[in-house]
Amino acid sequence: MPFSDIPGNGRIKKILRHALGRRRVPNSLLLSGPPGVGKRRFAAVLAQALNCLTLEDDACGVCPNCLATARGLEDPERGFPDVLRIEHFKNKEEILIDQVQELRSIAYLTPMIGRNKVFIIDEADRMNAEASNCLLKVLEEPPRTSHIVLVTNNPSRILRTIRSRCQNLAFLPVSGEDIENALRERGLEEEKVRILALLVHGNLEQALNVDWDEIQARREAAWELFRELVGGDEPSRFLKRFAAQKKVEIKENLAGTLELVSSFCRDLVLLRDGGDPRLLLNPDFEPRMRAGGAGAAFDRALRFLAAVDGAFAGLDQNLNMNLLINTLYSQVIG
């Protein structure tokens, strides 16, 4: 698969293709950024490109080396001998020193078939202290024809001394437009495309692997929240509902839930302003929206839309969830 087939993060594609074209790919790279934005796919394409038989600055995806690399990243037994993926064993939390020692023992050998050896360390933040120190020794004396690619959602958990020896490529969330296009290419209906792109907050993998029934359930739940928040007699249920959830779930779902509630607010505003119903984010909720519209609801919807950006910013900064919800709530209900 060439880089152009991966949605998003165009800046990083450019950097890597430029480096490939000049045969100047750094020996150690750190691919960091939020989950689901394509870091592992980038690492895989880079591993292919470094040994591709037809292209200099990209992976053709179809030559024997590209095919074997792609196969091997799924199933090491059938792989390309110069590309190795290291990850924590399923029954272990950590990446262990033995695994990094294996890397160290072969990193200095000449490639067997290809031009370069490539080691991809997935969830590199799981390396324990021993494994990290062992890797550091390799990075201090970088092997000439080997490339070590660390992939992580949590770069701060990797030794500073390791990070400082890698070129860091910081991935961004995939834009809504790129996610929409990727979903359209998969043949998803337009209504689902728009709402999904909103919901996943730049997490492309989540958008591509979503269970639509589950999303429908979450939309229904968000609709209830929306009604409670902007139209209900007892808006404090909005708070109680979040308070009842476990912390981790809140963190994972809050952004998506806030997006869904915002999408209903935007639809309400659109309908009130006599906008084109084809622009609705939730066309399937239009009859309910028209039936339930109330005067008080409209003001609260506007206040919610004004306040929600602040909540997203707070989420990015890992602010305390309860505080965040309380602030949002007080800004909307007053």
Ligand SMILES: [Zn+2]
């Ligand atoms: Zn190729």
